[in-house]
Amino acid sequence: MASRIAAFALAWTLALSGMALAGQAQDTLKTSVDEVLRVLSASKPGSPGRAEALYKAVSSVFDPEELARRTLATNWDAFKPEERERFTKAFLKLLERTYLRRIEAYTDEKVLFLGEAPLADGRVEVSTKIVTSTKEVPIVYRLIHKADWKVYDVVIEGVSLVQNYRNQFSQILAKETPAQLIARVETMGNAS
Template identity: 25%
Template sequence: MNRLIPAIVLAAPVMASAYAAAHPAQEQMQQNIDAVLKIARNNALSEAQKVKQVEQYADRYLDYERISALAVGAPWRQFTAKQKTDFIAAFKEMVVSMYAHSALVGAADAKVKLLPKMTENANKFDVFSEIQTKSGNKYEVAYQLYKIGPVYKIYNFRVDGASLVTIYRNQFNELIKQKGIDGTIAAVKAKGLKKQ
């Protein structure tokens, strides 16, 4: 199940929902789903081209800085500005490298529907979908967003309650204790984390 979490970062669900989203955050998520579906199903593109297009699209809607800060947790305050920049770039590259292929392969067969429920707390929103894999397994995915200008930015994902940032925080905290901040950044650059 945990492998699904980063895959969702790269390839959002792939079956457009018949549900007409009532809230702008849900409408944006449906647009994101449809856009990634179009890329994933475009047989004229190579896998590398699909990965690049999904990454470029995701760059507009994923807040990599906030995701990184939440994934590192309290030690993030000890990072210098350069270390933060280096970590964000390395973490993004690691996730893309580790999960892009499986995400796009899974996108071809998965069925996803946007669920009508959502939660709202001040400027934070949880939008929910249900993913059904080719084997018939079902997972509920919560996309955690906040609004900045006209855009809802994603800062976390939860699959059946398992949080992307929490899963990585455990690994990052252990790495920081063992190798320090620069050693952790080097490990992330080398894609030295366990695949979730």
Template identity: 35%
Template sequence: MSFTLCTSRLLAVTTLLASLLVALPPMPVQAAGLPAEEPTAVIRQTVDGILEQLRTLPDAQSRRDRISALVRGQFSFELMAQGAMGPYWHQASAQQRSTFVALFTELLEATYMGRITAYTNEQVRYGQQQVRQNRALVETYIQSGNTEIPIFYKLLPHQDRWQVYDVVIEEVSLVRTYRSSYTDILRRRGIPGLLQEMEQKLEQLRAETPPAVEERA
């Protein structure tokens, strides 16, 4: 069979396959191994759940407990802690890492809850969702009067579901903010010094009752 004849047949087969593919209905695009639930659905469930608890539960401690359970169920605090510690994570011992994750979880949770509770009576608009490879970004906007406050959530798949690994509030990343602060302390005082300062900060927070929460009791 001549080269020209083979080429002609190959082109004919290619053309036929192309026409068949065009005729088929479009299939939903989803990267292999990604959770079936949409990232926006995960964030909507979490944010709406938090705001619902803030609006309906009269007891401040009950609100904090319920919100904490919601946040810890959807946030990957270990990944966030690694990002906040940066290269120093690999220098820390297993015990230091465990202690850091526990302290960081409580601190970040308090920071996030403090910000979100300020918008209890506002409306939330869910914007675009972007999924690239195994990363997702979900845009939300708090509508406060004539102003929209952007709060973006970055997610990764973990154990067949999407989990938050960073929150960007008004273009400020929580993880990067902590990393910048911690890097300075780590350079001056090392890992033990950072853990000590985190403990002191938490003791201060525990001694205080967030005004935004108590006002709605």
């Protein structure tokens, strides 16, 4: 009888902790998106400090190592620890250059949060939609819970950021070394 009570208590505790986490991923993401929208509405493109404020708002919710690791997939193991670190920094700089410039182009668009769905291994997807005067763009954020919720992939109109880069980098790594790939990514991230 005592073991049944203990098992029930454990199951109840796990259920409650799961319920406590439900919605937290969306809340975390919404906080970051709200800050991005605040920065965009409070300043004009090219304003001093705007790019840094946008980077801070976006980077607070992304997991750089998880993004890099998932982008390289099985190739991650072929990288030495210092190559992993260098790749992660170069890849983030590339993403910053590519995607923050796109974010800066937004003006009066609205972001709708459509809900959160659980995935395997404590991961979730948060579905959103950017609504403009002429179209709606579906964006799904994939998050993982470590110390808190962090984004490890973004799917825009059905195209995964991680999968897109994984395909490109796998083709390069089939012919080149990790050091050569890192040099390419660094060059792309530094391009004007």
